[in-house]
Amino acid sequence: MADLSLEQADIIGRVALERARAGNSQPLTVVVLDAGGHVKLARREDGSGIARFDIAHGKAWGALGMGISSRGLAARAAKMGTFFTALAAVTEGRMVPVPGGVLIRDGGNRIIGAVGISGDTSDVDEACAVAGIEAAGLAADIEER
Amino acid sequence: MADLSLEQADIIGRVALERARAGNSQPLTVVVLDAGGHVKLARREDGSGIARFDIAHGKAWGALGMGISSRGLAARAAKMGTFFTALAAVTEGRMVPVPGGVLIRDGGNRIIGAVGISGDTSDVDEACAVAGIEAAGLAADIEER
Amino acid sequence: MADLSLEQADIIGRVALERARAGNSQPLTVVVLDAGGHVKLARREDGSGIARFDIAHGKAWGALGMGISSRGLAARAAKMGTFFTALAAVTEGRMVPVPGGVLIRDGGNRIIGAVGISGDTSDVDEACAVAGIEAAGLAADIEER
Amino acid sequence: MADLSLEQADIIGRVALERARAGNSQPLTVVVLDAGGHVKLARREDGSGIARFDIAHGKAWGALGMGISSRGLAARAAKMGTFFTALAAVTEGRMVPVPGGVLIRDGGNRIIGAVGISGDTSDVDEACAVAGIEAAGLAADIEER
Numbered sequence: 001m002a003d004l005s006l007e008q009a010d011i012i013g014r015v016a017l018e019r020a021r022a023g024n025s026q027p028l029t030v031v032v033l034d035a036g037g038h039v040k041l042a043r044r045e046d047g048s049g050i051a052r053f054d055i056a057h058g059k060a061w062g063a064l065g066m067g068i069s070s071r072g073l074a075a076r077a078a079k080m081g082t083f084f085t086a087l088a089a090v091t092e093g094r095m096v097p098v099p100g101g102v103l104i105r106d107g108g109n110r111i112i113g114a115v116g117i118s119g120d121t122s123d124v125d126e127a128c129a130v131a132g133i134e135a136a137g138l139a140a141d142i143e144e145r
Numbered sequence: 146m147a148d149l150s151l152e153q154a155d156i157i158g159r160v161a162l163e164r165a166r167a168g169n170s171q172p173l174t175v176v177v178l179d180a181g182g183h184v185k186l187a188r189r190e191d192g193s194g195i196a197r198f199d200i201a202h203g204k205a206w207g208a209l210g211m212g213i214s215s216r217g218l219a220a221r222a223a224k225m226g227t228f229f230t231a232l233a234a235v236t237e238g239r240m241v242p243v244p245g246g247v248l249i250r251d252g253g254n255r256i257i258g259a260v261g262i263s264g265d266t267s268d269v270d271e272a273c274a275v276a277g278i279e280a281a282g283l284a285a286d287i288e289e290r
Numbered sequence: 291m292a293d294l295s296l297e298q299a300d301i302i303g304r305v306a307l308e309r310a311r312a313g314n315s316q317p318l319t320v321v322v323l324d325a326g327g328h329v330k331l332a333r334r335e336d337g338s339g340i341a342r343f344d345i346a347h348g349k350a351w352g353a354l355g356m357g358i359s360s361r362g363l364a365a366r367a368a369k370m371g372t373f374f375t376a377l378a379a380v381t382e383g384r385m386v387p388v389p390g391g392v393l394i395r396d397g398g399n400r401i402i403g404a405v406g407i408s409g410d411t412s413d414v415d416e417a418c419a420v421a422g423i424e425a426a427g428l429a430a431d432i433e434e435r
Numbered sequence: 436m437a438d439l440s441l442e443q444a445d446i447i448g449r450v451a452l453e454r455a456r457a458g459n460s461q462p463l464t465v466v467v468l469d470a471g472g473h474v475k476l477a478r479r480e481d482g483s484g485i486a487r488f489d490i491a492h493g494k495a496w497g498a499l500g501m502g503i504s505s506r507g508l509a510a511r512a513a514k515m516g517t518f519f520t521a522l523a524a525v526t527e528g529r530m531v532p533v534p535g536g537v538l539i540r541d542g543g544n545r546i547i548g549a550v551g552i553s554g555d556t557s558d559v560d561e562a563c564a565v566a567g568i569e570a571a572g573l574a575a576d577i578e579e580r
Contacts, residue, residue: 003325005481035293036326037195039488042477046440053474065196067172082222082242085230089238090203091196111192150336184343187332191295198329327485355486357462372512372532375520379528380493381486401482 004034004104004113008136009041012104012115016132017043020120028119028128031056035112037064037094045119052118059101059125060116061094067111070101071126072144100125103141104133112138149179149249149258153281154186157249157260161277162188165265173264173273176201180257182209190264197263204246204270205261206239212256215246216271217289245270248286249278257283294324294394294403298426299331302394302405306422307333310410318409318418321346325402327354327384335409342408349391349415350406351384357401360391361416362434390415393431394423402428439469439539439548443571444476447539447550451567452478455555463554463563466491470547472499480554487553494536494560495551496529502546505536506561507579535560538576539568547573 009032016030027045029052034040037060044053059070066073077084077097087095099122104113115133117125126142133140154177161175172190174197179185182205189198204215210232211218222229222242232240244267249258260278262270271287278285299322306320317335319342324330327350334343349360356363367374367387377385389412394403405423407415416432423430444467455463462480464487469475472495479488494505500522501508512519512532522530534557539548550568552560561577568575 003481006478010478034326036324036328036485038326038479038485039477040479042474043441043445044473044475046438050471050473062196065194067192067194080243082219082226082229086203086233086238086241086243087196087200089233090199090241092238095196148336151333155333181340183334183340184332185334187329188296188300189328189330191293195326195328352486355484357482357484370533372509372516372519376493376523376528376531376533377486377490379523380489380531382528385486 002106004040006040008138011136012132013041013043015135016115016117016128017045019128019131020045023124025120025124025128028117028125029053029056030129030132031060031116033060033064033114033116035064037061040113048119055096055118056100056116058094058096058116059098059118060114062096063101063103063114064111065091065095068145069103069142070097070116071099071142073097074099075144098122100129102126102129102133105139105141149185151185153283156281157277158186158188160280161260161262161273162190164273164276168269170265170269170273173262173270174198174201175274175277176205176261178205178209178259178261180209182206185258193264200241200263201245201261203239203241203261204243204263205259207241208246208248208259209256210236210240213290214248214287215242215261216244216287218242219244220289243267245274247271247274247278250284250286292396294330296330298428301426302422303331303333305425306405306407306418307335309418309421310335313414315414315418316410318407318415319343319346320419320422321350321406323350323354323404323406325354327351330403338409345386345408346390346406348384348386348406349388349408350404352386353391353393353404354401355381355385358435359393359432360387360406361389361432363387364389365434388412390419392416392419392423395429395431439475441475443573446571447567448476448478450570451550451552451563452480454563454566455480458559460555460559460563463552463560464488464491465564465567466495466551468495468499468549468551470499472496475548483554490531490553491535491551493529493531493551494533494553495549497531498536498538498549498551499546500526500530503580504538504577505532505551506534506577508532508536509534510579533557535564537561537564537568540574540576
């Protein structure tokens with residue numbers, strides 16, 4: 001029942017990008033937030049675009065904001081466009097409802113943070129996030145609910 | 146013909162969440178605003194996401210902003226998307242046009258505040274807000290007009 | 291080693307304002323934030339000004355932001371005016387470096403949240419916050435460091 | 436004559452915090468920006484406050500913004516308060532004119548990025564940034580000019 005540690009975040013950020021290189025993906029940016037939505041770790045690969053930090057951050061922040069993976073947010077946004085436009089405004093643009101934002105749960109199923117990745121397709125982004133979280137011995141939650 | 150009191154807001158916030166627990170809803174956040182759109186009371190249940198305060202606030206603020214429940218705003222937003230995009234901008238993102246923002250009226254039909262709830266489906270959110278308002282001996286206005 | 295619960299926040303908000311009434315203070319607003327700086331509870335007494343929520347929020351947020359009570363921030367601000375002007379800007383005005391923002395520590399000395407109060411003199415505001423935190427069985431940290 | 440690489444940024448972020456631990460400093464946050472002012476790397480130690488990312492970012496961004504270390508900015512701010520208030524506004528609060536923001540120069544004396552650190556005294560923050568930059572085989576510029 002501990003908070004997300006920098007040691008765990010380092011593992012997530014390292015393994016996520018190793019997975020990206022092994023899969024020969026586009027250059028990625030990975031952002032790891034704690035449960036309060038504050039940056040624990042960020043790494044932007046060489047060649048990853050200058051908006052990628054904000055996008056990765058928004059995927060992770062959105063997941064925490066609603067307590068659901070950004071894959072779940074994407075599914076809802078497709079049905080409730082007006083609500084998500086309002087959400088973008090009310091959160092001052094901090095939510096990006098596209099797959100690649102994954103909740104981090106500890107052994108007690110408590111949300112202790114989230115990972116956001118941007119740079120390749122959403123599915124690739126998400127797979128790298130999941131790989132990082134699992135390498136840190138934590139549970140990756142990508143459910144749509 | 147008095148303003149909304151903290152005593153009334155406390156009842157609203159307590160009963161709304163009791164109703165949520167009785168109905169086994171997702172963790173909610175309730176925000177009660179006075180007629181000027183300023184926080185009188187807020188309560189965020191354990192496990193309710195970090196964007197929930199802003200969303201609940203935006204539902205209540207939007208209702209006061211237009212003098213119509215957020216259910217009514219949702220109906221209009223569906224027909225007037227461009228107008229609501231402009232509203233989001235002009236209010237600096239303070240309006241969330243989705244059910245769950247309920248106007249509070251006193252015995253003289255005067256608007257004395259609004260309740261916003263976020264966390265479960267919009268219908269559940271709204272039902273909990275109505276329960277709280279009525280428990281405080283006030284009238285809940287969810288009309289679409 | 292648990293997060294701040296709504297049950298604890300309710301006690302803090304109730305006892306802080308009971309203390310204010312017992313001491314016949316000016317109308318207060320109390321805001322309780324979790325460790326991530328997000329609202330768990332807020333209560334604004336009748337007659338408490340419309341800026342009081344933002345001020346109380348800023349005292350609590352500032353304490354969490356720097357990991358030091360807002361009394362400590364006030365002491366530093368007196369010596370480092372330019373830095374605090376920059377802090378106000380970089381945090382988008384979320385820090386209010388005046389006494390009345392008190393860190394909440396659990397039995398393991400971990401910061402699990404903060405209370406901000408505004409409405410009377412800073413010393414009265416702070417005393418009410420401390421009373422609430424201690425009533426919840428938690429430790430109030432007002433050190434200047 | 437290459438851009439700052441993630442490999443170099445990783446070394447900076449690792450060595451800066453190793454230096455902090457060796458010196459028993461307060462928990463720090465380190466942010467490494469590229470020449471365009473965009474995050475390459477960020478690491479926030481356990482217990483480092485929730486405003487520390489923004490502050491560290493602001494030190495590094497300010498250094499890049501004016502092409503002078505944040506130590507130099509601090510010296511100027513002491514003499515030109517009004518100008519720095521305007522700078523805070525025009526940059527939307529992105530500049531923090533306090534030591535701890537250090538320019539990174541390559542072998543050709545070209546600015547290729549900046550490091551910002553926050554958490555301990557400004558002098559300690561700056562010393563850790565310098566240690567990290569030098570460990571990466573780059574030049575740390577803390578001149579006041």
